[in-house]
Amino acid sequence: xxxxxxxxxxxxxxxxxxxxxxxxxxxxxxxxxxxxxxxxxxxxxxxxxxxxxxxxxxxxxxxxxxxxxxxxxxxxxxxxxxxxxxxxxxxxxxxxxxxxxxxxxxxxxxxxxxxxxxxxxxxxxxxxxxxxxxxxxxxxxxxxxxxxxxxxxxxxxxxxxxxxxxxxxxxxxxxxxxxxxxxxxxxxxxxxxxxxxxxxxxxxxxxxxxxxxxxxxxxxxxxxxxxxxxxxxxxxxxxxxxxxxxxxxx
Numbered sequence: 001x002x003x004x005x006x007x008x009x010x011x012x013x014x015x016x017x018x019x020x021x022x023x024x025x026x027x028x029x030x031x032x033x034x035x036x037x038x039x040x041x042x043x044x045x046x047x048x049x050x051x052x053x054x055x056x057x058x059x060x061x062x063x064x065x066x067x068x069x070x071x072x073x074x075x076x077x078x079x080x081x082x083x084x085x086x087x088x089x090x091x092x093x094x095x096x097x098x099x100x101x102x103x104x105x106x107x108x109x110x111x112x113x114x115x116x117x118x119x120x121x122x123x124x125x126x127x128x129x130x131x132x133x134x135x136x137x138x139x140x141x142x143x144x145x146x147x148x149x150x151x152x153x154x155x156x157x158x159x160x161x162x163x164x165x166x167x168x169x170x171x172x173x174x175x176x177x178x179x180x181x182x183x184x185x186x187x188x189x190x191x192x193x194x195x196x197x198x199x200x201x202x203x204x205x206x207x208x209x210x211x212x213x214x215x216x217x218x219x220x221x222x223x224x225x226x227x228x229x230x231x232x233x234x235x236x237x238x239x240x241x242x243x244x245x246x247x248x249x250x
Contacts, residue, residue, distance in 0.1 A: 004221070004248040005162055005205045005228040006031070007038040007123055008235025009063060009091060019045050023052040025238025031058060032249035035228070038089050039235065040123075043077055046085040054086070061089030061120075064097060067110035079118040090115050091230070093125045093145065095168045105148035112149050116157045123162045123230060124149060125209065126189070130169035138167075138185060143192055155196035163189060163206045164230040170210030172232060179219050179226075182208050186225035214243035221248050 014022075019041070031037040038059045041049045049060045066076035082090065092115065093108040108124075115122040126145040128138045142165065150158070165185050167177050177185075186206045194201035208220050209230030220226055228248045234240040 002203060002205050002227050003036050004034070005036045005038065005207055006231060006241075006245045006248050007040060007061075007089065007091075007162070007164075007207065007229070008231050008241055009040050009094070009209075010042060010235060011063070011096075011232060012042060013236055014042055014045055016045070016048060019048055020052070022236065022238055023049065026058065026241060027053070027056050029238060029242040031242060031245040033057065035245050035248045037245055038123075040089060040091050046082070046087065050086045059088040061087045061091070061123075063091045063094070065090045065092075065111055065115060067107065067114050069114070079114050079120060082120065083118060087120060089121045089123055089162070091123045091125065091164075095125060095127055095166055095171060099168070105145055106152075108145075109149045109152035112157070112161075113153050116153060116160055119160075121160060121162060123164050123207070125164045125166050125230070127166040127168050127171075127210075133167065133169060139188055142185060142189060146189060146192060150193075150196060155193065155200055158193060158197075158204055159200050161204070163193075163204055164209045165189060165206060166209035166230060172211070174211055176211045176213075176216055176220075177208070179223050182210075182220060183223035183225055186223065190225050212244060214240045214247075217244040217247035218250060221250070 040061045040063050097103040112122050126142040128141040132141050190201050205227040207228045207230045208226050212229040
């Protein structure tokens with residue numbers, strides 16, 4: 001039995017005041033204890049998030065990290081820095097990092113190695129563009145992104161990870177993959193991991209990320225291989241985020 005995971009990705013949003021209000025609302029609403037609830041905040045707000053959520057049962061993390069441990073990498077943030085603020089999770093390979101900042105599979109795999117070596121949980125994102133889907137290349141694209149990490153880190157490293165399928169065409173567009181479309185890709189990803197290690201595949205949480213909202217979460221999460229969500233815009237509203245967490249527990 002896999003524990004459902006709902007992770008909020010705040011992206012580049014927030015002020016000290018809005019973060020305080022959002023976290024207070026989420027804490028007051030008490031996400032179900034049967035769901036692993038995570039918020040991934042911009043770096044400047046991690047001290048505030050740590051202070052607000054310590055002891056709450058809600059975990060927190062970052063949206064990216066450097067593959068380097070320390071040194072002359074101006075503007076970068078290391079895994080050790082995230083640990084310093086109690087982070088448990090790190091989003092890796094988000095489509096916006098891939099498309100807007102030219103992150104490639106090899107570099108994402110190196111970040112994955114750094115995160116797992118430190119005992120943090122990577123949320124590894126894979127997904128295809130609309131052009132790739134229309135060309136029938138969805139399976140090839142997500143498998144390539146997944147296998148880049150498995151070949152570098154080994155399949156056993158996925159035992160401490162979370163995988164997230166995020167169709168690029170459904171992120172921030174208001175479009176959502178149908179439950180059938182999402183389930184098909186989730187099942188294919190699990191089957192590919194099972195080719196390497198069936199036990200790891202059976203326990204691997206695979207999240208759906210692509211315009212998940214309070215009104216469509218339950219239908220998506222009812223699918224056999226969808227174990228929760230990586231939530232964007234809806235994670236900025238406490239009530240919506242809580243409804244999604246409750247849907248994952250149903």
